[in-house]
Amino acid sequence: MATFISVPLKKSSEVDLSKPLSKFVASTYPAGEEQTEYLRAVDELNKLRKSALGRPLDKHESSLEILLRYYDQLCAVEPKFPFPELCLTFTWKDAFDKGSLFGGSVKLALASLGYEKTCVLFNIGALASQIASEQNLDNDEGLKAAAKFYQLASGAFAHIKDTVLSALNREPTMDISPETVGTLSQIMLSQAQEVFVMKATADKMKDAIIAKLANQAADFYGDAFKQCQYKENLPKYFYFQEVLPVLAAKHCMMQATAELHQSALANQKKRFGEEIARLQHATELVKTVASRYDEYVNVKDLSDKISRALTAAKKDNDFIYHDRVPEVKDLEHIGKATLVKATSIQVPISQKFTDLFEKMVPMEVQQSLSLANSRRADTVNRLVGSLREATNLCNGVLASLNLPAALEDLSGDSVPQSILDKSRAVVQQGGLHSIEQLIKDLPELLQRNREILDESLKMLDDEETTDNELRAKFSQRWNRTPSGDLYKPLRAEGANFRSVLDKAVQADQVVRERYNSHCEMIALLCKPENELCAAIPSANPAKTLQGSEVVNVLKAQLAQLDEIKREREVLEGEIKSVTFDMTAKFLTALAQDGAINEEVLSAAELDSRYGSHTQRVQQNLRAQEDLLGQVQTSHQEFAALKQSNAEANDREETLKKLASAHDSYIEITSNLKEGTKFYNDLTEILLKFQNKCSDIVFARKTERDELLKELQQSIAREPSAPSFSVPAYQSNTSAPAAGGPTPAPRTVFPVQPQAKAQPPARPPPPTFTPQAASSGTTPSQAPASQVPPPASSNPPPMAPPTAPSQAQGPPYPTYQGYPGFYQMPVAYNPYAYGYNMPFMHYQGQGQAGYPGAPPAQQTYPYPQQPPQQQPFYPQQ
Numbered sequence: 001m002a003t004f005i006s007v008p009l010k011k012s013s014e015v016d017l018s019k020p021l022s023k024f025v026a027s028t029y030p031a032g033e034e035q036t037e038y039l040r041a042v043d044e045l046n047k048l049r050k051s052a053l054g055r056p057l058d059k060h061e062s063s064l065e066i067l068l069r070y071y072d073q074l075c076a077v078e079p080k081f082p083f084p085e086l087c088l089t090f091t092w093k094d095a096f097d098k099g100s101l102f103g104g105s106v107k108l109a110l111a112s113l114g115y116e117k118t119c120v121l122f123n124i125g126a127l128a129s130q131i132a133s134e135q136n137l138d139n140d141e142g143l144k145a146a147a148k149f150y151q152l153a154s155g156a157f158a159h160i161k162d163t164v165l166s167a168l169n170r171e172p173t174m175d176i177s178p179e180t181v182g183t184l185s186q187i188m189l190s191q192a193q194e195v196f197v198m199k200a201t202a203d204k205m206k207d208a209i210i211a212k213l214a215n216q217a218a219d220f221y222g223d224a225f226k227q228c229q230y231k232e233n234l235p236k237y238f239y240f241q242e243v244l245p246v247l248a249a250k251h252c253m254m255q256a257t258a259e260l261h262q263s264a265l266a267n268q269k270k271r272f273g274e275e276i277a278r279l280q281h282a283t284e285l286v287k288t289v290a291s292r293y294d295e296y297v298n299v300k301d302l303s304d305k306i307s308r309a310l311t312a313a314k315k316d317n318d319f320i321y322h323d324r325v326p327e328v329k330d331l332e333h334i335g336k337a338t339l340v341k342a343t344s345i346q347v348p349i350s351q352k353f354t355d356l357f358e359k360m361v362p363m364e365v366q367q368s369l370s371l372a373n374s375r376r377a378d379t380v381n382r383l384v385g386s387l388r389e390a391t392n393l394c395n396g397v398l399a400s401l402n403l404p405a406a407l408e409d410l411s412g413d414s415v416p417q418s419i420l421d422k423s424r425a426v427v428q429q430g431g432l433h434s435i436e437q438l439i440k441d442l443p444e445l446l447q448r449n450r451e452i453l454d455e456s457l458k459m460l461d462d463e464e465t466t467d468n469e470l471r472a473k474f475s476q477r478w479n480r481t482p483s484g485d486l487y488k489p490l491r492a493e494g495a496n497f498r499s500v501l502d503k504a505v506q507a508d509q510v511v512r513e514r515y516n517s518h519c520e521m522i523a524l525l526c527k528p529e530n531e532l533c534a535a536i537p538s539a540n541p542a543k544t545l546q547g548s549e550v551v552n553v554l555k556a557q558l559a560q561l562d563e564i565k566r567e568r569e570v571l572e573g574e575i576k577s578v579t580f581d582m583t584a585k586f587l588t589a590l591a592q593d594g595a596i597n598e599e600v601l602s603a604a605e606l607d608s609r610y611g612s613h614t615q616r617v618q619q620n621l622r623a624q625e626d627l628l629g630q631v632q633t634s635h636q637e638f639a640a641l642k643q644s645n646a647e648a649n650d651r652e653e654t655l656k657k658l659a660s661a662h663d664s665y666i667e668i669t670s671n672l673k674e675g676t677k678f679y680n681d682l683t684e685i686l687l688k689f690q691n692k693c694s695d696i697v698f699a700r701k702t703e704r705d706e707l708l709k710e711l712q713q714s715i716a717r718e719p720s721a722p723s724f725s726v727p728a729y730q731s732n733t734s735a736p737a738a739g740g741p742t743p744a745p746r747t748v749f750p751v752q753p754q755a756k757a758q759p760p761a762r763p764p765p766p767t768f769t770p771q772a773a774s775s776g777t778t779p780s781q782a783p784a785s786q787v788p789p790p791a792s793s794n795p796p797p798m799a800p801p802t803a804p805s806q807a808q809g810p811p812y813p814t815y816q817g818y819p820g821f822y823q824m825p826v827a828y829n830p831y832a833y834g835y836n837m838p839f840m841h842y843q844g845q846g847q848a849g850y851p852g853a854p855p856a857q858q859t860y861p862y863p864q865q866p867p868q869q870q871p872f873y874p875q876q
Contacts, residue, residue: 003246003249003250003297003298004132004133004146004191005133005187005191005243005246005247006126006129006130006132006133007125007129007130007153008126009057009095009123009126009127010093010094010119010122010123010126010175011092011095012053012090012091012092012093013090013091013092013107014050015049015088015089015090016046017042017045017049017088018042018043018046020086020087020088020695021042021081022039023691023695024081024086025038025039025042026039027688027691028366038357041356041357041360045073045077048069048070048073049070051066051070052066052067052069052120053070053120057127059130059131059134060131061131063127064127064128064131065350065352067120067127068124068348068349068350068353070120071120071121071349072347072348072349072350072353073356074113074116074117074120075117075347075348076347076348076355076357077355077356077357078113078117079362079363080357080360080362080363081363082363083113084111085692085696086695087695087696087698087700088111088113088699089109089110089699089702090109090110090112090113090115090116090119091107091108091109092108092115092119092173093106094106094107094108094174094175095122095126096174096175096239097173097174106173107173107706107710108172108173109703109706109707110170110703111699112167112168112169114163114166114167115168117167118163118167118168118172119176121159121160121345122157122160122176122181124152124153124156124349125152125153125154125155125156125181125184125188126153128150128152128153129149129150129153129188131145131149132145132146132148132149132150132153132191133146137195140199143202144199146191146192146195147192147195147199147340150189150191150192150195150340151188151189151192151340151341151342153184153185153188154185154186154188154189154192154340155343155344155345157181157182157184157188158182158342159345160178160181161181161182161185164176164177164178164181169481170479170481179227179231182227183224183228183231186220186224186227187243187247188342189220189340189342190217190220190221190223190224190247192340193216193338193339193340194217194250196339197210197213197214197217197254200213207261207262207264207268208261208262208265208335209337210257210258210261211259211261211262211265211334211335212258212334212336212337213337213339214254214255214257214258215254215255215258215334215335215336216336216337216338217250217254218251218252218254218255218258219336221247221250221251221254222251225247225248228243228244228247229244245292245293245296246293246296246297248292248293249292249293249297249299250297252285252286252289253286253289253297253299255282255285256281256286256289257282257302259278259279259281259282260279260302260305260309262334263275263276263278263279263282263313267313271323272313272316272321272323273317273324273326274331275313276310276313276325277325277326277327277328277331279306279310279313280310280325280328281328282306282310283303283306286299286302286303286306290303361583364590364595364596365583365587365596368586368601369582369583369586371598371599372582372586372601372605375602375606376580376602376606379606379610380575380576380578383575383610383614383617384572384575384576386617386621387571387572387617387620387621388572390568390620391565392663392667393624393628394624394628395663396663397628397632398558398561399656399660399663401631401632401635402652402655402656402659403554403558403631403635404416404418404554404555404558405419405655405656405658406635406638406652406655407554407555407558415529415532415533415536416655418659419536419658420529420532422525422658422662423525423526423527423529423532423658423662425666426522426525426526426665427525427526429666429669431522431526432519432522432523434669435515435668435672438672438673438675438676439511439515439672441676442508442676442679445676445680445683446504446505446508446679448679448683449501449679449682450501452683452686452687452690453494453497453498453501453686455690456494456690456693456694457491457494457693459693459694460487460490460491460494460693460697463700463701464484464487467483467700468482468483470704470708474711477711477714478707478711480704480707486700487696490689490692490696493689497682497685497686497689500682501682504675504678504679507671507675508675511671511672511675514664514667514668515664515668517664518661518664518665518668521657521658521661522661522662522665524658525658525661525662536651536654536655536658537650550634550637550638551638554635554638557630557634558631560627561624561627561628564620564624564627567620568620571613571616571620575613575617578609578610582601582602582605585601
């Protein structure tokens with residue numbers, strides 16, 4: 001009795017997940033055990049895809065489990081990898097379009113993980129429908145399994161309907177369009193309800209319950225039939241043309257089943273007339289199925305059961321009860337009961353799923369960690385910068401006061417010890433040669449970074465230019481995301497790198513100018529002690545100040561300043577050594593709230609980690625400020641006691657410049673080393689940016705080649721010229737022999753119908769003699785009102801014929817006037833079309849004439865061939 005519908009699987013092209021994902025892991029995670037584990041997980045994911053999509057799948061639950069695991073893994077891995085940046089392109093073929101002679105089937109290639117998930121979920125629904133259709137429905141386990149898998153298939157298709165447009169951000173192929181998957185979901189739900197009808201019947205449940213279940217199944221099938229019928233895009237698939245009559249037949253059969261069990265309920269309530277009316281209606285329904293859809297479903301068992309029940313009911317009523325048989329329209333409506341529901345798709349679907357990347361944090365957490373690390377670096381730089389700025393300020397103030405050299409130079413003719421120490425420090429660090437080498441290396445590093453950046457952006461420019469040219473050439477057919485829109489984030493990143501390089505050039509210029517201003521004094525510091533002493537002007541001795549109180553005070557204050565500097569160095573080391581990990585807090589926030597408020601969480605953590613250090617920095621700066629004020633006051637007293645003359649002033653000025661040159665040398669060297677490190681670090685970042693640009697350009701090129709190939713095939717399939725009429729005399733085919741076989745009626749549609757030549761104008765139809773007409777039909781069987789008026793062209797292909805109107809009946813495929821639905825000719829002779837032969841009214845032995853009447857015992861006759869479908873005559 002039961003014929004169940006299953007959905008074909010989509011087919012995917014091979015995709016290498018290993019290379020791009022491994023490259024991301026290698027560039028994001030440092031070498032070690034963690035990276036090795038993630039690389040191994042990437043290989044397992046690639047193998048899992050090949051198992052799920054790279055081979056034919058058996059119609060078994062183990063194959064479905066592989067698909068479920070792969071889908072769950074895709075959902076788990078989606079937030080952990082930047083798939084839009086990796087530009088992995090997935091190519092899938094349309095499940096229903098079988099292609100044509102000159103080109104392959106319709107397929108779509110998208111660099112979207114959402115597209116891959118949608119297509120995998122479609123295959124889950126398709127395979128579930130196939131597994132359900134293979135179940136043994138003669139036992140309870142098979143019925144339960146079939147109902148479970150049909151509901152899973154319905155849920156999978158319904159989920160695609162709700163998410164496909166947002167997942168793809170473009171028009172999908174027809175098989176995964178919301179209209180198609182919505183129809184498939186309804187079909188699967190209808191079949192699940194039918195399975196419960198079969199189970200209730202097998203369990204011998206009450207007739208009232210079975211009637212309600214069957215009536216609900218009939219409604220489900222009716223809704224599915226209407227969706228197939230009214231969706232303009234669906235009937236063009238041969239698959240849906242085969243499904244359409246099955247849905248109509250199932251609708252009638254389920255309603256007949258409901259009427260059968262409701263009639264039994266009426267018998268129990270002593271409503272014998274209602275019993276007969278319902279059985280008569282059920283008989284009409286199964287006769288409709290038997291006459292129109294016998295090649296799709298087998299209704300004999302149900303028909304025999306109804307027939308026996310009707311015969312017995314009529315016999316009892318005629319001889320015993322004599323109850324009035326009401327009209328079908330006056331019968332009470334049968335109730336409905338739903339036992340099925342589309343399975344909700346909630347990840348993980350598989351109960352055996354284990355995340356291969358369980359320890360890898362999601363991209364949102366990674367991004368939050370990156371922002372938190374940036375905030376931490378800003379805090380550290382701010383604190384360390386304030387400490388170094390205070391050190392530079394202190395050195396500058398002491399240099400301007402010529403301290404401590406002024407205290408050491410009371411003799412006036414020797415080099416102060418502090419100057420000698422500074423000279424030795426400069427020589428030990430390489431002197432002028434080291435600075436000049438660092439300055440010389442900077443332009444080369446800058447140029448290397450600029451070349452990498454320019455080459456990266458040039459790749460994007462070239463690909464975007466090619467994309468724009470093809471878009472202008474193919475117009476609407478070039479239906480992929482414009483490169484300009486896709487590259488906006490990369491171009492913004494490139495512009496940021498360009499701005500960073502420009503600022504670095506300005507900073508390099510400042511350092512170079514500062515070096516030029518102190519170059520002479522730095523060179524003097526690099527000389528031996530005797531040359532340094534000769535270069536410093538001598539002055540009159542001021543030995544009278546050597547034991548004075550002001551000198552002792554100044555020395556004590558300078559010692560305190562040195563202690564503050566040492567505390568500052570220790571504090572700077574402590575600030576740099578502070579480490580903390582925000583991963584756990586971010587994961588907790590993501591799990592609880594579904595989002596991460598990184599700014600609030602990071603600010604709270606930074607305050608707890610660096611709050612005490614910030615207070616110590618402020619105390620250190622205030623202590624230095626107070627002490628410098630005291631040093632300046634003491635120096636004023638010292639200067640007032642010291643004898644001044646021109647030679648002394650020159651000497652003091654030279655010592656100030658030497659002290660300042662030492663401080664500038666230390667700072668310039670530090671700046672140049674930081675600049676060199678900056679350019680080297682930036683080179684690594686720009687190389688990653690270049691790889692990212694190269695990957696996306698390669699993916700776009702692959703996608704472009706695929707689309708060009710499809711367009712070429714599409715253009716090759718298009719007709720080269722409009723259709724035109726072929727004169728009838730050019731047809732040299734001969735008519736077939738009379739009495740040839742008439743094929744069984746079947747709905748057959750070509751995958752891609754070609755334009756046919758228009759035949760010449762039809763002459764008036766031939767007249768029939770009453771004798772000839774009477775041999776084929778009788779007025780009672782084929783009234784003239786049923787003959788449609790003549791048409792001016794060939795009739796289109798026919799779908800299942802219409803049924804007589806019912807007062808209360810199913811939505812048979814009887815609707816007329818909507819696009820895409822055609823009646824199916826039942827008794828026609830294909831050999832009578834397209835031949836130049838006069839009309840011959842053939843009537844074989846035991847066969848009615850054409851047009852002819854159906855057998856007398858049929859309640860619903862076959863629709864007859866209208867007169868306008870006679871063969872064309874050649875023009876005379």
